[in-house]
Amino acid sequence: MADVHPPRTDGTPTAELGVIGGSGLYALLDDVVEVRVETPYGPPSDALFVGEVAGRRVAFLPRHGRGHRLPPHRINYRANLWALHALGVRQVLGPCAVGGLRAEYGPGTLLVPDQFVDRTSGRVQTYYDGRVLPDGSVPEVVHVSMADPYCPPGRAAALAAARDLAWEPVDGGTLVVIEGPRFSTRAESRWFTANGWSVVGMTGHPEAVLARELGLCYTSLALVTDLDAGVESGEGVTHAEVLEVFARNVDRLRTVLFKTLESLPATRDCPCSHALDDLETGLPGV
Numbered sequence: 001m002a003d004v005h006p007p008r009t010d011g012t013p014t015a016e017l018g019v020i021g022g023s024g025l026y027a028l029l030d031d032v033v034e035v036r037v038e039t040p041y042g043p044p045s046d047a048l049f050v051g052e053v054a055g056r057r058v059a060f061l062p063r064h065g066r067g068h069r070l071p072p073h074r075i076n077y078r079a080n081l082w083a084l085h086a087l088g089v090r091q092v093l094g095p096c097a098v099g100g101l102r103a104e105y106g107p108g109t110l111l112v113p114d115q116f117v118d119r120t121s122g123r124v125q126t127y128y129d130g131r132v133l134p135d136g137s138v139p140e141v142v143h144v145s146m147a148d149p150y151c152p153p154g155r156a157a158a159l160a161a162a163r164d165l166a167w168e169p170v171d172g173g174t175l176v177v178i179e180g181p182r183f184s185t186r187a188e189s190r191w192f193t194a195n196g197w198s199v200v201g202m203t204g205h206p207e208a209v210l211a212r213e214l215g216l217c218y219t220s221l222a223l224v225t226d227l228d229a230g231v232e233s234g235e236g237v238t239h240a241e242v243l244e245v246f247a248r249n250v251d252r253l254r255t256v257l258f259k260t261l262e263s264l265p266a267t268r269d270c271p272c273s274h275a276l277d278d279l280e281t282g283l284p285g286v
């Protein structure tokens with residue numbers, strides 16, 4: 001399936017690729033245009049920042065809003081993915097900070113997961129909930145496949161980009177997504193580890209699900225900032241520790257992201273691009 005994004009007639013800058021992550025990721029780009037996008041689900045976390053990376057049009061969305069004002073459980077995930085889709089974005093990278101569930105996944109590890117486990121509660125995780133949208137559109141009942149939640153070419157591009165920079169990534173693993181904003185207890189953390197899961201975070205779900213429901217590609221890049229409570233022997237995870245490790249790694253994470261963006265396929269033929277084939281969604285523009 002070829003992706004064709006005709007320029008929008010209202011002058012809104014379009015983008016083909018999207019990144020949901022912190023402001024440190026686009027701060028160095030020249031000529032970034034700030035775009036406010038309305039959605040049927042309310043406002044996204046912030047404006048979208050549209051710029052160019054290696055000749056590709058990329059929309060950056062600060063997941064937690066500028067100044068990190070939104071905790072993970074209050075992010076409007078539906079509005080975020082919708083806003084990216086509305087600008088023309090079809091492939092999304094979702095970098096996130098996680099805790100390692102195995103001693104060998106210490107701070108600074110980059111893991112590109114191939115599975116997730118949803119341990120959140122109370123998050124709206126679908127566009128297909130039968131509710132009529134403000135413009136009168138009626139979403140159909142749609143069940144998308146989530147057996148393999150992440151985009152295979154997107155994962156391959158991220159892994160290759162990290163290896164190019166001599167940052168040997170962990171290829172595959174399971175990201176447990178917890179509700180937060182608190183960290184895990186030791187018992188929860190040990191239970192995750194005993195199940196064979198790899199890392200734990202708070203934002204990977206429902207981003208991947210909503211992306212799939214819009215037929216978007218989604219690739220998660222999980223940066224380990226700490227060992228989770230069940231693995232380490234000290235006082236457990238602290239917020240300060242997470243921020244410190246993230247700050248130390250943000251430059252190389254940005255470099256990996258930009259390299260990944262550069263090498264994402266120009267046209268898509270991956271399973272995600274066919275997720276909505278032969279389905280009537282009832283959603284405008286989807």
Ligand SMILES: [Zn+2]
Nearest residue numbers: 151217270272
């Ligand atoms: Zn894909």
